[in-house]
Amino acid sequence: xxxxxxxxxxxxxxxxxxxxxxxxxxxxxxxxxxxxxxxxxxxxxxxxxxxxxxxxxxxxxxxxxxxxxxxxxxxxxxxxxxxxxxxxxxxxxxxxxxxxxxxxxxxxxxxxxxxxxxxxxxxxxxxxxxxxxxxxxxxxxxxxxxxxxxxxxxxxxxxxxxxxxxxxxxxxxxxxxxxxxxxxxxxxxxxxxxxxxxxxxxxxxxxxxxxxxxxxxxxxxxxxxxxxxxxxxxxxxxxxxxxxxxxxxxxxxxxxxxxxxxxxxxxxxxxxxxxxxxxxxxxxxxxxxxxxxxxxxxxxxxxxxxxxxxxxxxxxxxxxxxxxxxxxxxxxxxxx
Amino acid sequence: xxxxxxxxxxxxxxxxxxxxxxxxxxxxxxxxxxxxxxxxxxxxxxxxxxxxxxxxxxxxxxxxxxxxxxxxxxxxxxxxxxxxxxxxxxxxxxxxxxxxxxxxxxxxxxxxxxxxxxxxxxxxxxxxxxxxxxxxxxxxxxxxxxxxxxxxxxxxxxxxxxxxxxxxxxxxxxxxxxxxxxxxxxxxxxxxxxxxxxxxxxxxxxxxxxxxxxxxxxxxxxxxxxxxxxxxxxxxxxxxxxxxxxxxxxxxxxxxxxxxxxxxxxxxxxxxxxxxxxxxxxxxxxxxxxxxxxxxxxxxxxxxxxxxxxxxxxxxxxxxxxxxxxxxxxxxxxxx
Numbered sequence: 001x002x003x004x005x006x007x008x009x010x011x012x013x014x015x016x017x018x019x020x021x022x023x024x025x026x027x028x029x030x031x032x033x034x035x036x037x038x039x040x041x042x043x044x045x046x047x048x049x050x051x052x053x054x055x056x057x058x059x060x061x062x063x064x065x066x067x068x069x070x071x072x073x074x075x076x077x078x079x080x081x082x083x084x085x086x087x088x089x090x091x092x093x094x095x096x097x098x099x100x101x102x103x104x105x106x107x108x109x110x111x112x113x114x115x116x117x118x119x120x121x122x123x124x125x126x127x128x129x130x131x132x133x134x135x136x137x138x139x140x141x142x143x144x145x146x147x148x149x150x151x152x153x154x155x156x157x158x159x160x161x162x163x164x165x166x167x168x169x170x171x172x173x174x175x176x177x178x179x180x181x182x183x184x185x186x187x188x189x190x191x192x193x194x195x196x197x198x199x200x201x202x203x204x205x206x207x208x209x210x211x212x213x214x215x216x217x218x219x220x221x222x223x224x225x226x227x228x229x230x231x232x233x234x235x236x237x238x239x240x241x242x243x244x245x246x247x248x249x250x251x252x253x254x255x256x257x258x259x260x261x262x263x264x265x266x267x268x269x270x271x272x273x274x275x276x277x278x279x280x281x282x283x284x285x286x287x288x289x290x291x292x293x294x295x296x297x298x299x300x301x302x303x304x305x306x307x308x309x310x311x312x313x314x315x316x317x318x319x320x321x322x323x324x325x326x327x328x329x330x331x332x333x334x335x336x
Numbered sequence: 337x338x339x340x341x342x343x344x345x346x347x348x349x350x351x352x353x354x355x356x357x358x359x360x361x362x363x364x365x366x367x368x369x370x371x372x373x374x375x376x377x378x379x380x381x382x383x384x385x386x387x388x389x390x391x392x393x394x395x396x397x398x399x400x401x402x403x404x405x406x407x408x409x410x411x412x413x414x415x416x417x418x419x420x421x422x423x424x425x426x427x428x429x430x431x432x433x434x435x436x437x438x439x440x441x442x443x444x445x446x447x448x449x450x451x452x453x454x455x456x457x458x459x460x461x462x463x464x465x466x467x468x469x470x471x472x473x474x475x476x477x478x479x480x481x482x483x484x485x486x487x488x489x490x491x492x493x494x495x496x497x498x499x500x501x502x503x504x505x506x507x508x509x510x511x512x513x514x515x516x517x518x519x520x521x522x523x524x525x526x527x528x529x530x531x532x533x534x535x536x537x538x539x540x541x542x543x544x545x546x547x548x549x550x551x552x553x554x555x556x557x558x559x560x561x562x563x564x565x566x567x568x569x570x571x572x573x574x575x576x577x578x579x580x581x582x583x584x585x586x587x588x589x590x591x592x593x594x595x596x597x598x599x600x601x602x603x604x605x606x607x608x609x610x611x612x613x614x615x616x617x618x619x620x621x622x623x624x625x626x627x628x629x630x631x632x633x634x635x636x637x638x639x640x641x642x643x644x645x646x647x648x649x650x651x652x653x654x655x656x657x658x659x660x661x662x663x664x665x666x667x668x669x670x671x672x
Contacts, residue, residue: 027497097455097456116432117500117503119432120499123429124493127492127495130488130489131486137482142477145482146481146482149466153463157360157460157463160459161361161369163459164361164456164457
């Protein structure tokens, strides 16, 4: 089955599950918390347009892995919705921590409302994610539902540890590429790793198969983030929708830049001076000349290879194998 | 057994469990997240003094209810530590939301560090609370551990809904006493209600007994909060450690004040003018004259009565009944 075909069938069911859970935030007649969360999730009545919703990669890959590991995706819907709610809780808090004003072309929650209400709305989404997961009990034995809770809890811990590193890095004078990879392992890859592992768990797979799915998701997450870092510097603005070399301009400590700084050559000298719109082209060319592009691309390709290997080691079966292969291709051969 | 005797035995074990779980925040050699959380919890090496730790009421009452419901308190330690971690996550975020600079006589976490790191540290504590709970599986069957997760998730949701109301109230022109009671039901009473229910669950009590314990904790939480509101206006500064009528001075919308405003008489007129150190005595006397003190005290006494009734309906047994009765007395007949 094509990924887009599956997505067309499954997405409305994920959205319905999320809406059902979001309804729990209504306090008598007061729907203000519900409205805030619906806005952030792009599920509000005013603007149910696709781009504001994000790609919903994590819940979709969770459902697909449940199928390829031998289960039924319909049974895993509560877990898929829970993962997406959890991901979005972290986005709400990230936007506050980074003082980001826009996300997906719209005002971030804390800019549209205010910081105290939005911080708390993030906490509510966190709670909802766990409440949502408890629906698994309708279909699965208690030991499976309990393990799902454990997985989600550990994923949260990894995300917050990764985020702690990320915030610390902003002020650190020197960050090594190894430290950076550890950071994205928590911040980006942990949730994808636990999504695919959760998918396998809900197919009642054995531990070895669950581990293969975990490493599939983890390596895919790492590859995805590094391609993202490459696009942030050398992506085509027409395709990424961002301005040229946006990460250089914003002095973001992404992988290629950290690699460049570690070379301690011309790029580092240029970086330490002021970065202007005029100098940006020379800066990105110099970074490439010092090997940062090739280093990053090779590493991303390696993680893609490792992801595919882990996926096939799990001995996936059924029509959704095709959809996952297509998704891997989309995520790792991106232009935007 | 006396409450203080039990507390002397149990507290060090709760602290040890919390320290064990906090150790999970270490990232290789980096202990900075661990240090932040240890500071907030009063478990840091520099200042392990009691006042900075809070009273640890929730974990202690959880352990006591496990005993009076017929279980073994030692088996419930992971749940007790989880409840205390959860409570403290909410304090870290509350302090950011309220821009509070001091807690328990020390700088709040976000004032000592910064907002982004502290917001994230709160999230980490939230995650740790759920990770901690998963240790129950070593002692209990999966269905009990799973129900414990469900309880904690629903408690979180109630807390965030209560907090949403509380933040909204600050800017609302008029808040009724009924709305206020709904708010503290979520913000304050829900965690205590779920602590006592969790205690009963971990004694493997039936649903009726669990419900009795739930209402015991809920009513006790409501009573506790209302006595706190009374002390915030008419408490003896020497005993509360706060200045006279501090809640009036800070224009806090506590129960007696909302009652006074609803009377729409002299107090309301005085409140709408500037409040100075000189006028505060007249203001608190006028509030009492309009019946706010008696209304609040009667309501708090009613909830205490209801708490005691629910506790005895649960048919508690064993030497810890005495300790719980003493704790109820301490919490509802307070001078500070």
